[in-house]
Amino acid sequence: MFSTSCHYALQAMIYIALRSGKDKNVDLASIAEELDIPKHFLSKILQLLVKNKLLLSMKGPTGGFKLSMPASRINLIKVVEVIDGLDVFNRCGIGFKQCDDSSPCPIHFEFSQVRQQVEEIFETKTLEQLTTDIEDGNSLVSLGLSTKIKK
Amino acid sequence: MFSTSCHYALQAMIYIALRSGKDKNVDLASIAEELDIPKHFLSKILQLLVKNKLLLSMKGPTGGFKLSMPASRINLIKVVEVIDGLDVFNRCGIGFKQCDDSSPCPIHFEFSQVRQQVEEIFETKTLEQLTTDIEDGNSLVSLGLSTKIKK
DNA sequence: TAATGGCATGAAGTAGAAAACATGTCTTTT
DNA sequence: AAAAGACATGTTTTCTACTTCATGCCATTA
Numbered sequence: 435m436f437s438t439s440c441h442y443a444l445q446a447m448i449y450i451a452l453r454s455g456k457d458k459n460v461d462l463a464s465i466a467e468e469l470d471i472p473k474h475f476l477s478k479i480l481q482l483l484v485k486n487k488l489l490l491s492m493k494g495p496t497g498g499f500k501l502s503m504p505a506s507r508i509n510l511i512k513v514v515e516v517i518d519g520l521d522v523f524n525r526c527g528i529g530f531k532q533c534d535d536s537s538p539c540p541i542h543f544e545f546s547q548v549r550q551q552v553e554e555i556f557e558t559k560t561l562e563q564l565t566t567d568i569e570d571g572n573s574l575v576s577l578g579l580s581t582k583i584k585k
Numbered sequence: 586m587f588s589t590s591c592h593y594a595l596q597a598m599i600y601i602a603l604r605s606g607k608d609k610n611v612d613l614a615s616i617a618e619e620l621d622i623p624k625h626f627l628s629k630i631l632q633l634l635v636k637n638k639l640l641l642s643m644k645g646p647t648g649g650f651k652l653s654m655p656a657s658r659i660n661l662i663k664v665v666e667v668i669d670g671l672d673v674f675n676r677c678g679i680g681f682k683q684c685d686d687s688s689p690c691p692i693h694f695e696f697s698q699v700r701q702q703v704e705e706i707f708e709t710k711t712l713e714q715l716t717t718d719i720e721d722g723n724s725l726v727s728l729g730l731s732t733k734i735k736k
Numbered sequence: 737t738a739a740t741g742g743c744a745t746g747a748a749g750t751a752g753a754a755a756a757c758a759t760g761t762c763t764t765t766t
Numbered sequence: 767a768a769a770a771g772a773c774a775t776g777t778t779t780t781c782t783a784c785t786t787c788a789t790g791c792c793a794t795t796a
Binding site for chain 1: 785794
């Protein structure tokens, strides 16, 4: 559904939301290593996110990346918008270029309803919700990202 | 969501369902031209569909392609299965490889519910339903594929 | 102020999907 | 049986997303 660049961006944003703070940056190497993403490639993606004001970057020792605003104000769709653009949510399921509401393909209405649900999910979910979920040990337990110790 | 090969396959199957009959084949050149698909590329895709028993092909003059079974028995998912494989319906929305029911990503359950709906659509819709829809002038009118003349 | 650790940027390389090409083989028709 | 029309097959080329490499630039810290 999304490009790998977009997947990397989403994963990195989640990671940064988990690990950075007001006065704490996360450095590229750590993100790349823990998420198993090619470092230099990730670098370009993060630069895009910086340019589009979702991230802040600092150079020098103690430098790195952090969110540009509270995690509660960043929803997933903002990330997708920067990397893949919003019309991923608007493509015909069968690949007809001319397919839209006024000239629908045979599955257009069923399919666009589902697409709308995906958009809704990405619109609704904020980084804050995701990190809470992870910190509580409800998600991504296998990655060991939770900061809480589960008994 | 699907590869272009898969889109081409779906479009071609619909076209063949519309234009072929028990004793009537449709030739590659016509399909490629009307659907605006590179001919030689389409050729390989159709060969895959032949190998996987969704199409029959005949050589020689009057040769071409036709469905291997009634349009009512071919649903869209069979086409997707041959070209892209079924695990397109099973991928994590954020791209985490280890994401599944037992080790979910933070949007796993919402997302897989939606994926299931897509699968449902492709499972339910048969080529017969689609062609009926098109012949009645309810879909793809712009392609001019309908055989009926609308007043 | 020099050394170090980090991001920024542009160019170059790779792999796989997509497309084009050339040739072979089969089947109908005359 | 020969010609022509169609699919079949294998090779090559192109394109693009993805990845890597090399270098420049900036900020902290000793």
